[in-house]
Amino acid sequence: MAHTLKLNIFIIELRRKREKNLLEWKEFYKNTFENTESGEISKEQFYSKFKENLISYFSDFFTENEKRTKGISLKSIDVIKEKNIFSGTFKGGLTGIEQEIYETNNANDTKGTLGFDDIATLIYYFKLWTPYDSNFGILMLQSYSSLGCNAEITDVLKKFFNNKGYTLKLSKFVPHEMVEHFKETSSIYQISFERKNLSTSTRHHLSPIYDDFPNVNAKLIFSGFRVSPERIWDKLKNNGIKLLEADITSLEMSENDQYVTIVSYEDAEGHKSNLNISKEDSDLKPNIFLPDSIKEEGKESPDLAKIENHTNFILEKIKREIGYTVDDTI
Amino acid sequence: MIQFNIIEIYLGTIESLEQDVSGRKRYSVNVNFWIRTVPILITFLFLFANIFITDTVISYLISFISIFAGLFFALIFIVADKFNNRRYSLKFQESNKADEENSLYIKRYRIFSKQFVVQISYMIIVSVVLVVLLIALSMVVAAAVEMQNNIKMVSIIDSLSGLFTKNQYEFESIFFIRIFINTTIYYLLFQYIILLFLIINNLYKMMTEDIKM
Numbered sequence: 001m002a003h004t005l006k007l008n009i010f011i012i013e014l015r016r017k018r019e020k021n022l023l024e025w026k027e028f029y030k031n032t033f034e035n036t037e038s039g040e041i042s043k044e045q046f047y048s049k050f051k052e053n054l055i056s057y058f059s060d061f062f063t064e065n066e067k068r069t070k071g072i073s074l075k076s077i078d079v080i081k082e083k084n085i086f087s088g089t090f091k092g093g094l095t096g097i098e099q100e101i102y103e104t105n106n107a108n109d110t111k112g113t114l115g116f117d118d119i120a121t122l123i124y125y126f127k128l129w130t131p132y133d134s135n136f137g138i139l140m141l142q143s144y145s146s147l148g149c150n151a152e153i154t155d156v157l158k159k160f161f162n163n164k165g166y167t168l169k170l171s172k173f174v175p176h177e178m179v180e181h182f183k184e185t186s187s188i189y190q191i192s193f194e195r196k197n198l199s200t201s202t203r204h205h206l207s208p209i210y211d212d213f214p215n216v217n218a219k220l221i222f223s224g225f226r227v228s229p230e231r232i233w234d235k236l237k238n239n240g241i242k243l244l245e246a247d248i249t250s251l252e253m254s255e256n257d258q259y260v261t262i263v264s265y266e267d268a269e270g271h272k273s274n275l276n277i278s279k280e281d282s283d284l285k286p287n288i289f290l291p292d293s294i295k296e297e298g299k300e301s302p303d304l305a306k307i308e309n310h311t312n313f314i315l316e317k318i319k320r321e322i323g324y325t326v327d328d329t330i
Numbered sequence: 331m332i333q334f335n336i337i338e339i340y341l342g343t344i345e346s347l348e349q350d351v352s353g354r355k356r357y358s359v360n361v362n363f364w365i366r367t368v369p370i371l372i373t374f375l376f377l378f379a380n381i382f383i384t385d386t387v388i389s390y391l392i393s394f395i396s397i398f399a400g401l402f403f404a405l406i407f408i409v410a411d412k413f414n415n416r417r418y419s420l421k422f423q424e425s426n427k428a429d430e431e432n433s434l435y436i437k438r439y440r441i442f443s444k445q446f447v448v449q450i451s452y453m454i455i456v457s458v459v460l461v462v463l464l465i466a467l468s469m470v471v472a473a474a475v476e477m478q479n480n481i482k483m484v485s486i487i488d489s490l491s492g493l494f495t496k497n498q499y500e501f502e503s504i505f506f507i508r509i510f511i512n513t514t515i516y517y518l519l520f521q522y523i524i525l526l527f528l529i530i531n532n533l534y535k536m537m538t539e540d541i542k543m
Contacts, residue, residue, distance in 0.1 A: 043429070081429045133431040247358040327353025 003300045004145040005290035007311070008153070009318070010170040012128075012137045025084070029132075032164050044134060047079045051086065057160050062119055064072055065152045068096040071119050072152045085315075086128040087185035087308060092149040095119040123301045124149055129322060138318055139170065139312050142290070142302055174285045182267060182286040190223040190233055190264035193237045193244055195253050202252050211294055218251045220244075230264070243277075336455060343452040346445035347528070351438045368518035373513055382512050388468045391519070392461055398526065399457035405533070406450045412536065413443040439539075446532050453529065456522050460515060467511045471506060477501045 014023045055074060059273035064070030072092030079086055097115040114120055125142040139157070141150050154170055160169040195218045203210035210216045235241065243261055244253070253259045260278045265286070273286035294310055296303040319325045347361045416439055426432050434535070477500060 056447075063474070083430050131431060131437070323350075323352055323354060324434070325352065326434055326441065328437065329353075 002292065004292075005294060006143045006145055006148065007290050007314070008137040008141045008148075008287040009145060009148050009173045009175070009314070010141070011173045012139050013135065013169045013171075013187070015138075015167045015169070017110075017123065017162075017167055023166070024133065024135045025043060025130040025137065026132045028166065038083055044081050047081050047086075049131050051079055053164075054160065054238050056228055057163070058156070062092070063093065063096060063156050065155065069094065070149055070152050071095045072124075073121075073157065076125070084129055087129070087311075088126060089304070090124040090149065090262060091121055091152055092124060092152060093147070121244040122147060123309050124153065125302050125304065125311075126153065127308075127315065131316055134324065136322075138173070138315060140314070142307060144300070145289070172285050172299060173318070174283075174288060175314065176321055177317065178288060179284050179286065182265065182271070182273065183229060186267040186273075187226045187228050188263055189266050190225050191243055191255060192222070192262045192264070193220045193259045194218070194262065195251055195259040198252060204248070205250065218253070219249070220253070222250070226266075229263075231271065232263075256279075261296040269281075309310040338453045338501075339448060339455060342448040346448050348435055349441075349443075351442045354364065355440050362380070364524055365521060368524065369517045372520045373516040374515055377509070377513060381514060382508070383464075383467060385468060388464045391515075393465050395457045395460050395522070396462075399454055399461075402450045402454050402457065405529075406447055406454075408444050409446050409450070409536070412540070413439060442535075446529075446536070449525065449529060449532070453522065453525055455520055456525075460518055460522065463515050463518070464509055467508065467515065470508050470511060474501070474504045474508060477504060489518075 014025070015021065015027055015258075016023060029043070031052065033046050033049040034041055048231065054077060058072075058074035060073075062073045064071040072090050075089040075091045077086055077088035081176075088132070091190075095117060095118065097162040097219060098116055099120065100116075101111045101114065102109070104112065109233070122269055125140075127138075127140040131137060134204055139154075141153055143150055158168045183241065195212065198206070198210070198216050200211070200214075203213070203216050206218075232243075236243065243263075244259075245252050257278075260276060261277045264272060265275065265284060267271045267286075271287055273284045275284045276282045290307070290310065294302050294306045344361060344365070348355050348358045350356050417436055489503060
């Protein structure tokens, strides 16, 4: 059993601090790197300054998270000016805990120790696309199914932009095609209904134990079945029934809008994702797994050239999906 | 051949209205509502209210449409010219040409120009058709007035003989021709006015882009 490579995609949006309007990347670069001394500078210079700033922000040490359990450092960064892409690698991993190193076939003789201040790192590939004429971008972060530093990397990036006077917002994104593929290959294994903030009388009625807690929630979980999504949706549509027909007035769940319905999907490989069907625009956001062919020969880490090509391919698909491309046939 | 081009321009206009500047079909519902349904609704509203185009209005409309038709002829050349200027401008030459945003901008501007040109062409055709129809209507109105006078003169003899004369049949036919031409003019005119707003909007976009450059 090998480690699996994962890819996390985020749509990123930039705003000036305390401002509501989104900012175009061009404006960000101009406002941040252009001044009276430098005069008007080119896009190439902007990107070069951005890269330098990012390198110096990460510096030569590992940036640890707040709990000091993980650390990351920027290993390499390249710029493709024409495509508005910054790509490279972070190195990061566990720290803040003493670990002994052994060979897997020998549990008696230690090969060494990782101290409290040591860090065992893995390579994490990243790709940042900042379309010059647009107010959104894409961040792709590679991780491993068993370990990732996404939160740490995004936190540092947020702080980096914060230091420059901007707020960076990241929203998880999964390309439509991948969502559809996941839906087609998955089955529904669980449906849950959640009612938040039960009223005083309901709480008291359930048990006087909950009297003092105004934020008590009730959750009803139905599991132990596995059914294709189409079968459920067809049944609901054709028979005119609801997912929760019972009148659960005692839990304040008699009406549809009183609770949140979460449908849980699982594909053949055990990858899970939840869908909140009470929210109108919500969709499944399954994990994206990268094929093993992207791994470096004989290693579990990604081959940088291969992952570069693969993520470029995904990025082009995303551009088409979000409408950044132009139909050449017209 | 001419007929083919006119059909092509009409279909091209509908297609261009349905698309955004990236070439994606996004506004089919809007086109059906604003370009097809709204002119029909207003036309019937006017007909049911018994509002017909009079001689005075015909001359106003012909002047109004002629002015815009002239402007459209000039505009069609300006749009093509502006696209070429932009394509060969310094900003989009050599080193910057390969930049994603610049190449996309030129592609979007090309689609915008193409859409704009086909819409203007359609407006010119509609202008010509409207002017022809207005002249025809003017002639029909004049004929109807003349015939009405004739009918009045012979109506006493007709009423005595109890016959529906040839003149009355002709008057009825002219009345229906008048309604038909009126309906067509109303439909095309309201479509023309809606498209005119759209063209002003596109012109505004083009000019602001020019200022930005």
